[in-house]
Every structure is written in structure tokens, then in C-alpha cells.
Amino acid sequence: MTPFLLYALAGAALCSIGLFGFILISHLLRKLLAFNLMGSGVFLVMVGLAQHRSGPDPVPQALVLTGIVVAIAATALAVVLIRRYYHLSGKTSLEDPAQNPPPAPGPRQAREAPHE
């Protein structure tokens, strides 16, 4: 039992908490946060588990770095999309549009049929 394993276990716990949030929360930004929480958990597991036996291991560290960048990219993209979605529909969650149609700020009429 090294501290590293503890990190890994903590990562596991983070993952679970993140998962819980990710599934249950419908507000998109919070969902995204849950995702990031989960991501952190995964990174912890990755580093912790690898370093548990052989000490500091640069490979998972590098991987995690890459992973973080990717996660950031994804998060940023998600935020952009969510903002635009909010802007267009005024909603912050992916509720079923059938139940309450989006109060779209006047979506333009369908593209005119080419023959007209």
C-alpha cells in the first residue's frame, strides 16, 4: 500500500462521483463539470496505479498531460456549443424538445425549394 495506490483509489472515487453527476445532472455546464471530475479521476488512476510499484513513471505523466489537453479541448468545445445552444434555444439542458418546443428566436424559414 503506497500513497500512489491511495491516489488511484481516490481517482476511482472521483470517477464514480463524476459518473453519478454526469448521468444525473441535466444542466449541461454542470454535466460538463462532472465530466471533468471524472476525467481527473481517470488521470489519478492512471498515474497512481502506474507509480504504485515502480515509483515515478514519466510515461503516464506524459499521457495524462496529453489527456488533459484533450479534455480541455473537448471541454472548451462543449462550452462553446452549450453557449450557442443556450443562445439559440434558451435552454441549458437536453430535455426532450417534443414536450416543450424551443422558444427559438425566430428561426428562419426553411430553405426555399430550389424550383421556386
Place this chain on the structure above:
Amino acid sequence: MTATALLPVFALMTSLTAAVIIFALPEQKHRLRTFVNLTAAILKLLLVGLMIRGVFQGKAYGIAFPMIPGVEFVLRADALAMLFAGLSAALWLLTTVYSVGYLENSPNRSRFFGFFSLCVASTLGIALAGNLFTFFLFYEMLTLSTYPLVVHRGTEQALRAGRTYIIYTLAGGAVLLFGIASLHVLSGDLPFRPGGHFADMAPDLQMPLTIVFVVLIAGLGVKAAIVPLHGWLPVAMVAPAPVSALLHAVAVVKAGAFGIVRVVFEIYGLETAGALGLLSGLAAIAAFTILYGSVMALYQSDLKRRLAFSTVSQVSYIILGLCLAGPVGVAGGLVHLVHQGVMKITLFFCAGNYAETLGLHRIDELDGAGRRMPGTSVAFTLAAFGMIGTPPLAGFITKWTMGTGALAAGMDWVIAVLVVSSLLNAAYFLPVLRRIWFGEQKDPWREERQWGRSETSAWLLWPPLVTAGFLLLAGLLASAPFSPLGWVELIITREVNL
């Protein structure tokens, strides 16, 4: 790649190419399309004729290449194949001629003729298929290419018929596929071979083989319209007359029947099938179908529906013939493949003529049609008598050979089936004939179209006359060498080891 290898491919390509060209042609190019159609049809007839001659002289045509691991694509022209190929090539030409006349001034002709050619290509493929797998390939292609023809009119009724048709045939196809795949797992890729493959099978194979047989027949039986798998056939008659003619006479039902022939003869072998006790069951079903179809036909008041049920009944003659498992009985079954085709196509052509020229669909409207359209009516009469089995027409030859075969096989009850069926045939055809020839015209024709002095368009008139001539000659000259019966006897001596 010699000519012998390529001849079947060429024959197949003629209609495929025609289909492609027709699809590519604009809708308005009617004359060019007709030209392409007829050229392809004639060319194909020639090619098939060439092959028939070659096969008669003992040449072998064929091509094979691996398609999927463990499975080959095999095209092969044997005498049995040529029986079907010859039928389809000849009737294609006539049906094309007929369709040109029938669809004059109607929309969507390009689509129609394109799929029509595809349909014929599939039929030829079915004929030439050298193993079950290749057979299945064209069998399904046939299903697909006939669907647009069935729904051609695009009416609610046609679409519904199309749905029924496609449900039945695709489900049948699925069952067949299951059967073929199972057979493949049991024994590998099996080419069609005279005498079959299971002459000396291991005893533990008996049970699975029996099951597979039932599955195969069930799959093929849908197209062959064996009761209770026949439901699509009477519905599909809403298609335009040439399509019904083709479906009933050559393409679809025959594909099923031909498949059963192949399976029984050249996969299982008659003896094995008999030894497994499969033939008697099949015979019973076929007999039931024959009677059921005839009885149902009695109750139809729509001419084409009556003809459709008649098909249900008649196609099972072929199957019943096989089950007689003797050289004569089998000959009866096989020759009916051709005879039924020629007779039924004549009937549908005529029904189409009545509908197209006078707007008559129901039987009770036909009173006096004989006087107005004698040529058509003569053809119809000949075909109807052929169906009843009146000598000297083609149907009689069938019945006679089958009857003799049944007696030779000791299956006397088949005679009873034949007789009852003939009686029923008479019962549903003779009243029609009576109306046509002896009925007094009561109302003016529904929607009469005039064609000058001729009773109807020459495109429409000649095909039924020619087929009627065929069926007369097929009976009259049954003993001549290239008559259907003569060819069937060649098949029997050469390819069905009895």
C-alpha cells in the same frame, strides 16, 4: 475464357445491358427504347438457341469463380437449365412486344422496361445457376426486380399488393437462405449434380437433411405458391398484364418450382429424397395445392384473380410430377414447367387485351367479347382448354405423362387428383368461354379503344396468338425432337438418373 464459358455470361449480359441502357435513356425516347428492348430480346433468344443446340450436341457451357470464401459463383448450361432458359428467352421476346403495346401512352415506361429486363436477367440467372448459392443470388434479384413491376401503377391497391408480395417473397428468401446456409454447413458448397449428393449419406445426417429439405422447400414454396404460402399471388395480379403474365408464367412462380426441381433432383437426388420419405409429403402438399387453387379459382369473379388461383393450382403440377419419382412422371412435371408457362402467359395476355381494349376485368362483363375480339378469344380458348388438359393441347401432354407416371409409380391417387383438378379447371374456365363466345353482349363496352379494322393493337394481338400457337404445337408435336416433351426426355435420360 473460351466461347463456351462466355456464352451463358453473354446471354445474361444481354438483358442486363438492356436494363442499364433503358434506365439511362430518357423517358421520351420510346422508339429507341423499344428498339433496344427488342434487339436484346432477339439477341438473347439467339444466344439461348445457340446454347440449346450446343447442349443438345453434348457441349458444356459454364463459368465459375469464387465469390465468398467457401462459395463459388457458378453459371452452367445443362439441359435442365436450357429448358427454363429457352422458355424465358422465348416468352421474354413476346412479353416485350406485348408490353410495348400495352404500355403505349402510359407513364414510367423507362422504369418499367428497365426492371422488366432485370427481371428477365434474373430468370435466366436462375436457370443457369450451377449451385444453390448462385441460384439464391438470382432468386433474390428476381424478388427485387419484380417489386417495382408489381407496384408499377402506384395506386393504393398496387402498393398494398407490392407490400404483400415483398413480405412473402423476402420472408421466403430468408427461409431459403437459412436452408442453404445450413446445407452448406452440413456438407459444403454443393454444385447441382445429377443424382444429387446424398446417395450414400451417413445415417446421422438423415435428420438434419430432412429438416433442411423442409426448410428449403418452404423457402422455395413461397415463390412456387404452394398452399399455404401462396397468399401473394392472387394479390399481385393488380400488376399490369404483362407483368402478371411474366410473374405467373415464367419468372416468379417458375423460379420457385425450378428451384424445387433443382433441390430434389440435383441436391438430394430423387432416390435419397424418396428414401427420406420426403417426396410423399411433398406430393401430398402439392396435391392439396392443386385442388385448393382450383376450388378457390371457382369463386373469383375477377378474371385475373381467377387466373391467379389457377396458377396456384397449376404450378404444383410440376412439383407433384417430381414426386412421382419415375422417368415418366418426372417428365410430366418438368414438361409442365414449359407448358404451364406458355398457357398461362397466353391467358394473361388475353386478359390484358380484354382489359386494355374493352376495359373488361370481371368475368361477367365478358359476354360477347368473342365476337368483338375473335383473335384474342381464340387464343384464350386454346389456353383455357390447355389448362383443362384437353387434347391435343399442351396441358394434355402434361396430364397424360403425369398420369402414366403416377400409375407406373403406383401412386394411383394422383390420377384422382388430376381428374378432379381437370374437372375444376373445366368448371372455372368453361363458363368464361361460354360468356366469351355465346354470351350476348348486354352493355356497351366499358372503355373501348378503337384500332381501325383490327380488334386491338397488333402489339397486343400477336403475342397471345403466337403463344397459343406454341401451346397447340407443343401438344400436337409433342413427339418431335425439340418439343418440350422431347427436350424433357433428353433431360431425363441425361441428367436425371432414374
Place this chain on the structure above:
Amino acid sequence: MTRVLAILTVTAVCFAFLSGLVYSIWQIGATTTPVDLPALLAGNLDDSGVENPVTAVLLNFRSYDTLLEIGVLVIAGIAGISVAKTSSLEDPELRTSDELLYALQRWLVPLTLLLAGYLLWAGSDRPGGAFQAGAVLAASGVLMRLGGIPMDFLRPGLMLRLGLSLGFSVFLLVAVASALSGSRFLAYPPEMARTLIVAIETVLTLSIAMVLLALFVSAPINNAEEPEEGGS
């Protein structure tokens, strides 16, 4: 009711997941690895051109990952600006006129720039590197943006796109150049490894900062939109 049920279910699922994960970690923690990668890495570190093993992994041994990672970042940037307003990035609502922030900015921005430079430089032999530097740089950009400093280069134009792709392009060029010179894709010539890595890191820093900043800035306020195909 359904809500409670849903929570219960999810809780159960998460708990099952947690126990599975913990069990796995526990089990794995008790075994030894068949491959000792750190040792292998240490053995090859000299050939990598940098002293810091993490940077070596990132930019040499697994440089392909990094290349793609930057690619991911660029994609995010592209996707971000693709939904951005076309004409102007000015969003009056986002502007604050907080004096304190403004003052802080004047101090902080140069400091962060310096920090970024250091991080970049340090990357070769101790923790640090392009990404960290880029992140810091972007942070200062965010500060400036919040402070209302117009940053024209962030308008979706050629400049922005050039900036987005700069780091990636250079990285890629190096990779290709190595391939062109007869070696494998992404194989640095040993003698030039360090130089190349530093160069790559530098442009990467810029690009990363640019992407992050662009994603922050590209406030999607345009109404230009495309209906669904054949949408009604």
C-alpha cells in the same frame, strides 16, 4: 417518484462501478508489470535530446500523440470559431470596467508572459513545457479580454486561423521533413533533436494559447444559421 428511483438506480450503478474499479485497482496493484517501461525510458533518454523524461516522452518517444493532441486542440478551435459571430468579437456584456481588475491586469499580464516563457524554457529539464506555458499565456489573454482590451487578431480571419494552425504546422513540417530526409515520420535527427523540440515547443505555446483564447472569446452570438436539410 421516478426521480428517486432514478437516483437510486444511478447510485447503485455508480457504486457497482466503484467497487469494480477498486477491486481491479487492488488486484492490479498486487501484481508486477511484465514490461518495465521507466527503465527502458531512462535508457533511451540520452537520445531524446531533452533531459526531462516527461518532455522526452511527449515530444520524442510519443510525439505522434502530441501531434494529434494539438490536432484535437485545433479542431476544438475550428469548431469554436465556426460557430462564432462573423463580424466582431465585441461583446459588450462581457466587458467589465472594474478598476481593480484593470490595475491588476497591468501588473499581471507582463508577469504571466514572463512565467510562460520560463515554463517553456524549463520544459526541457524539469516539469513544464509548451502546454503549461500556453495555458498561462491564454490566461493572461483572458484577463486582457475581460479587461476590455480589444484583440483584433482574434477576429475570425486569416490571422486567427494562421495563429491556430501555426504550432501544428510547424510540428507537422518537422515530422514531414524528417520523413523527407529519409528517416521515418516524426523521427528527429539526433543532433538536431533538441533544437527542433525547442522550436516546436515555442510555436506550440503560441498556438495553444491562441486556441484556448479563441475558444474563450468566440462568443456565439451570430444569428446566421442553417436550417436542417429539407427542414420544415
Place this chain on the structure above:
Amino acid sequence: MITASLLLMTVVLPLGSLLLAFRQRWQKVYLYSLPLLPVPALLAGLNAELQNWLELPWLLLDGTWGLDDLRQSFLLLTSALWATAGIYAIGYLNTRKLRAFCVFWALTLTGNLGLIISVDLASFYSFFALMTFAAYGLVVHEGTAEANRAGRVYLTIAVAGEMALLTGLLMAAQHADSILLTELPGAIANYDRSWLIIGLLVSGFGVKAGLPFLHFWLPLAHPVAPTPASAVLSGAMIKAGLLGWLVTLPIGELSLPGWGNTLVVLGATGAIGGAMLGMMHIRPKTILAYSSISQMGLITLMVGAAMANAAQTATLLTAITLYALHHGLAKGCLFLSTAIKMPAERRSRRLVWLLIGVPGLSLAGLPLTSGAAAKLAMKDALKPEQYDFTLAEHLPLIMSAGAVATMLLIWRFFWALHQSVRTGPNHRCTWLGWLFATGCSLVAVWFLPGVWTHSGQPWFVLTASEGWSLIWPILIATAMSIGWWIARGRKGSGVD
């Protein structure tokens, strides 16, 4: 060579005549050609070499055509009758539906002639079927409701008969392993289920031959057809059934007393029952139709006897042939006479009545007529002592009863004809045809082969010498008729 071409022409000419139906304008020509259609057959009957089979290997299932004694007689009878009826038809028919009539006439004719010259089963059956179905067209020609009903009944029973035939022939052919008719009797004789085949064949052909219980169509159909058609239906086509029996049943191969009994019972029923039923009708043609049933019943007796005793086959065949010839011609004649309009002039009328009467009486066996010869031949052939089947001893009684019944029916016919006949001019051809038929029946019949070659003694002479035995039934019947007439006249009631 000539034989071959004549045989072919027998069939080809009537079939070829169908080409005349292509144009409406040609229908008159067609009508006038009707008498010519059976001419090749007539010539063939007169000239063809017997037993010289014409092989047609491409035809159907290996065709064989030809003539033998039996077929020759039948061919002559048939063609003569068709020819005369054809002449008659020219005069009889009005222009309505001419073309249709000609077509069905030619087709029926083809079938009738063709089945006679066929030696192989397939051709035989083909022609038989052709005749059966084409005759429907003749039956319903008038298009009346009655005709249609008759047609329906006819067709129903005919189709059933065809099927019985098909089955029987199939079984026989399968057993004989040959398609030649000549092989069938022997094969049937050797078959352990010969009863089935015989039963099927008897009933199948019996439909045509008007066997009791299969006869229902006959009194309906024969009268409603146009008169010339009725004549050939009753005179010639009915004989096709008989011919069928003769060529297929194992006559002469095997003695089958059981079948003998059955057929005798059926024959007796037909002979007497037919006549009785006929008495109840007032339409001349219906009465004639019942008379046909009755006469065929008598012939059936002979067939039954032949079945029962193989040894007697030769004599019986001669007698049957003779009877068939006689009946065919006489009945044809009588049918034709039903549509003759009486000349207004009294003397001519008497002459006409005489000419109508003689064939009638010939049916009853008036000496010096063919009927007498036939009756004698029958009596001769059916002497009970030659047979040992159960009913053999009753044969003379049946024959006598039959003769009386026949005569009664003839009187009834005369009376009915007298009631219904109209006065007026006849078309030339009607006269010609009728006279021709009468001539055949009374005169030409003696020159037909098979009539004058019996035991060296011409029948004609014999009929005179055996006069009494022939006359008494006539007298009895006449007396009964007069008695009935008087009784009825006193009561003064109209028709029954």
C-alpha cells in the same frame, strides 16, 4: 400413298376450312362448303386400304392413323351423314351467326371423323375431346335459354365423361405400355383391376352413347341444336361412344359375364325406359332423342353380349356395325325431316309423309329396310343359347319389348310431327339434303361395306323372308297407338 393423303385430308380439310372464318364476308362461301368437308373422309372410307397404318411419329405421343373394317363402316356412316346434313344446313340456316355455326360444325366434324381414323390413343382422345367441346357450340347455337341450359348440362356430363375416359385410358395405356388402341383390349384383359378400367371406359363412352343414367343431356341437347346439327349429333356422334367401346373394351379377349349382365341391364333399361320417357314428350326432336337412347340401349345389349362371350365377338361386331349404320342414317334422316315444311299441295305432302315414314318404320324394323336387316342381325347374334350369362335367356324378350317400344315411339313421333309441322316452301338445299339422307338410309345403306357381305346372303333378301318376325312388334305397337289415340281422342284432352 393415297390412303395416307386421304386420311390426312379427312382431318386437314375440315380444319383448314376454319381459315374461311377469318372474314365475315366469306361466311356464305363457308356455308356452301360445309357438305364438301367430309368428302375426303367419304373417299377414304370407300378407297382406303384397310389395316394400312399411317405412322405420324411427331404427332402427339406418336400418332398412328388408319382404317380397319369397323372404322371403315363408321367412317362411311359418319361422313355420309355429315355430308347430307351439311347440304341440309345450307338451306336450314339463316344468316345469323353463320360463321360461328360453320366453325363449330367444322370442328365437330373434324373431331368426329378424326376419332374414327385414329388408331393411337392420344389422337383418338384428342379428336374425341374436340368433338365433345365443339359440339357444345352446336348445341347452344340458337342462344335460347333452353339451349344454354341444355348446353350446360351437356358440358357438365361430357366433361365428367371425358375425365372418366382419361382415367380409364391412362390406366389402360400404362398397363399396355403402348399408346395404340389395338393393344388396349388385350392389356385390359390381363389386368387384375380390369373392372375399374372397364367401368371407367363404359361410363366414359357411355356418356356419348346415351347410356341410361348418363343420358340426361341427350334429350335436352339434341333437340335444341339446329336441326342439321341434331341429325349429326344423334346419328353420328352418338356412335362415337359406341366406337369407343368397341375399340377399347376387351371384347373378344375375355368373357366377362358380369359386365355382360350389367350392360344388358343397362341396355334393356335404355331401350325400354328411353322409349317410355320419350312417349311423354311432344316435341318431335325430343322424342327422336329418346328414341336414340332407346336404340343405343339395344346396341348396348349387343355390346354386353360381346363382353360376356368372347367367342361371339365376330358376329356381334357385324351386327353392331350394321345396327349402328342403320340407326345412324335413319335417325339422321328423321331429324332432318323435323324441319321440313310441308308443301301446300296435298299429293306432294303425302309423298313427303311417306318419305318421312319409311325411315321411321325402318327404325322399327320394317322389312326391306336397313332396320329390318339390323334387327335380324341382332336377333341372330343374340340367340340366348350362345351365351351362358345370367340374363342371356331374357334377351329375346328384351329385344321384342324393345322393338315394340321403338315402334310406339315412332308413332308418337309421327303424331307429334304432325302436330307441329308447318306448311311452306323449303330451301332447295333443305330438300336436297333431306332427300339425300333419306336416300342413304333407304338405298345407299345396302351398298355399304359390311352390309351385304354377311354369310353370302344379302340382308335385303333376308328381311323379306323373315317378314313376320319383324312385323308383329310393329303391328302390336301400331295397335296400341291407335288404341291410345282413340282413347285420348275420346277424352278430348290436349297434349299430355
Place this chain on the structure above:
Amino acid sequence: MTLWLMAGLLFTPLAWAVLTLLTGFRRGRAITWLGIVIQVLVSLALWAVVAAEGGFQYPLGGWQAPLGIELRMDGLAVTFVLLTALVAAASGLHAGFYLDPDKDWHRYFWPLFWFLWAGLNVVWLGNDLFNLYVGLELISLAAVGLVALGGQSEALRAAIRYLMAALLGSLAYLLGVALFYGQFGSLSLSGIASALNQDIAVEGSGFALILMFFGLALKTALFPMHRWLPPAHGIARSPVSALLSALVVKGSFYIAARLWLELGATLGSLALAQLLGVLGGMAVFWGGWQAFRHSKLKQVVAYSSVAQIGYLFLLFPLTWNTTEAVIIQAQQAMTLQVISHALAKAAMFLSAGNLILSVGSNRLNALAGVSHFLPFSLFSFGLAGVSLMGLPPTGGFAAKWLFLQASLATGQWWWLVVLLGGGLLSAAYVFRVYRASFVEDSDIDHFFHPSRRLEIIPMILALLSLGLGLMAEPVLSVMALAFANGEGT
């Protein structure tokens, strides 16, 4: 030579992504054409090389496997590379004419398109678990970007949902990778496989595998996790939908298949295999049923993807604990299914796009009477449909046939129900479209004929998927060879 080709393969998409990023739509299109030509040629050449000489490893940067990243270029990979080249080329060419050049945001289509392509190549060639993760993310983000491109709120909604699912899937996969690394100290797939062969204790790794499968199945839209797919694929522009359905979902499936084939024998279990198969089967039915129910053309096609993907998952039960011959058969079946579905589905989406363009509506019943005008696209749609139905002689049929054979050979008859019933169900929804086009009662007299360029592309794809059935043997022979090679390394 091979090195050059590899460099070309990896470099072109990335470089073209940058190039097109810097230009507008029209110039980007021209550049893309050039790139497509290069990519297709390179892919063909590589295919030829592999077909002739067998597969090879390609260590990037010259670093061997555990330390560096090695690419694995075997027959399967190269086949998928070629497939990608074909489908992507088709979609790219189609998009060039289909998308409106005057809409400013369409210029971003090209870079995203190229990044997507690059990501796909990464996945096909990847042999390093983490590298595969990055590749997956590359694909996912590019795909999400494409779905969202200029879209309305519905499109964004679909994109966000897609993104969330993809992210969750990626994380699950990454967690599995973390566990694997902890266990084996290596990220190389073949390294782990050979370690497993040396019989080391693998307690706990099963969970890692399950996690990875969960993540990948989510990204592949396997049955209960499929709900993100239809909105995303249905609402994207047609060329995008084609790319997504044809290739993107296959990427994650491909990884799952590779994992299973390398590690499944030791780490997998019967229950897992059957579970995946059953889910696949349910996907077939559920997807088919939904496709049958939907009234929008592209939704039908999208749900059809859900169904078709289900077939792929039959690979797992059919390769679990059975003979080599059957495994090969199942692999071939899977490969054929991937290829034919990719070709057919791309053809279908592209032609659906054309049809929508023609009739101006996305609704199915707007197609009434369309067959009247003989649109090429309807034919393409129909042909592709034939392949989806699994009717001969299409590739779909060949795949189904092999699946059938494998099922029967392993005695797992219950898959027959899926294979045959699924075929019928797909026939049902495909014929619904045909049927709609045959309806004659509408009197439309206007019909916009899309340019032939737009119409010919789906036609070629459809014909390819049709011809695949006839040519399955040669195509598969390369793959089979590759599997044999790949196993040893």
C-alpha cells in the same frame, strides 16, 4: 517506398487540414480534390504493397513498441484505410458540390473533414492503446464539429448529446487503458497480447476490458446506448452523415474488435461475448423497428445504422472459444459487414441528401411520385438498400452469409433469428422508402434534378457495395492473410 507511402498517408490529411483551414470554401475545395487524389493513390498503393508483401510494423520516430508508438499496417488495417479513402473521397467530392459555398462557416468543413480522415487513419493503424484514445478523440471532436457546423439549435442539441456520449465513452476507454498500463506496464496492444500469452496473472483486467468495451460500444452506438446517434446522423448535412455513419462509428468498433481478437481469448468471458451479441441483436431489431417507424428520410437511414451496427457485434459471440476456421469466418463476416455497410450507408446518405434536395423536404411521403422522374439517386438509394437488406449479390449478403455459416458452425442458432429477421426488418424500412417513391397519386410536376456530379457519387458507392459481394473473395483474401500475419507479431 513503403516509408514514403506511410508518410504520405499520415501527413496528407493533417497537412491538408491546415491548408484548407487557411483558405475559403472554394479554394479549400480545390485543394481538397488534390488531397483526395493523393490519399486515394497512397491508400491504393499501400493496399497493393500489403497484398503483395504482407503486413508490417511502422515505428514512429524510430522508437520501437513499448517505448514509442508503433503503427501496425496489416491487411485489415490497409483494407480499412482504403475503404476510408473511398468513402471519404466520395463524401468530400459530394460535399464540395452539395454545400453552399456562400455560407461562410462552410469553409470549416474542409479542415474538420481532413482531421476526421486523419483520425480514422490513426485508428486503423493504431497499435498503441493511448494513441488509439487520442485518435478516437480526434475523430469525435471533428465529428461533433461537423454535426454542429452552422446548425440550428436542434443540430446543436444533437451535437452536444453526441459530444457528451463520445466524451463519456472516451473516458471509460481511457480508464481501461489506465488499468491496462497499471497491469502490464505497456501500451502496445501486441505487447499486452504477448504478455497475456505468457500466462501471467490477469486478475482485474477483465474489468478493464469491460470498461473499454463499454466506452467503445457507447461510441459505436450499440443498442441501449444508441440514442445519441440518430439525432446526430439525421440532422447533419448529408455528406457529414455519410462520413459519420460509414466510418466514424466503425472506428470505435474496430478498436473493440481488435481488443477482442487479441485479448478476448484470455480476458473475455462467455457472458461478455454473449451479452455483446445479444445487445447487437437487440440493436438490429430495435434499430430496424425505429427506422420503420420514422417518417423523416434521414432518420430512417440513421436508425438503420443502429441496426446495421448490431450485426457487427455478432463477432464477439462467434469468435469466443471456437475453432480457428470459424474465427476467421466471423472476422471475415465482420469485415465485410463493415465495408459493405460503410459503402452502402454512405451511398444512402448521399443519395438521401440528393433526394431531399430534389423534393425540398425531408419527409418520407414527400417522395411520392419521385420514381416518376427516374432520379439516379433513388436508384443509388435502392441499391444501397439492397445491401442493407442483405440480399445477394451485395456485400451485405456476403457478410450475412458468413455470419450465418459461423453461427451454424458454432451451433449458436439463435443468431439466425437476428440475421434473418433483421434482414426482413431492414427490407421493411427500405421498402417503405421505395413504396413512398412509387406512390402515384400525388401530382407533383416539379422536380429539381441535382447535378449529375452529385448523383453519380452515391451511385458509384452503391455499385461498389453491390460488387463487393461478387468480389468478396479477393478482398477477403488480403484480409485473411493479414490476420495470420498480425497474430504472430
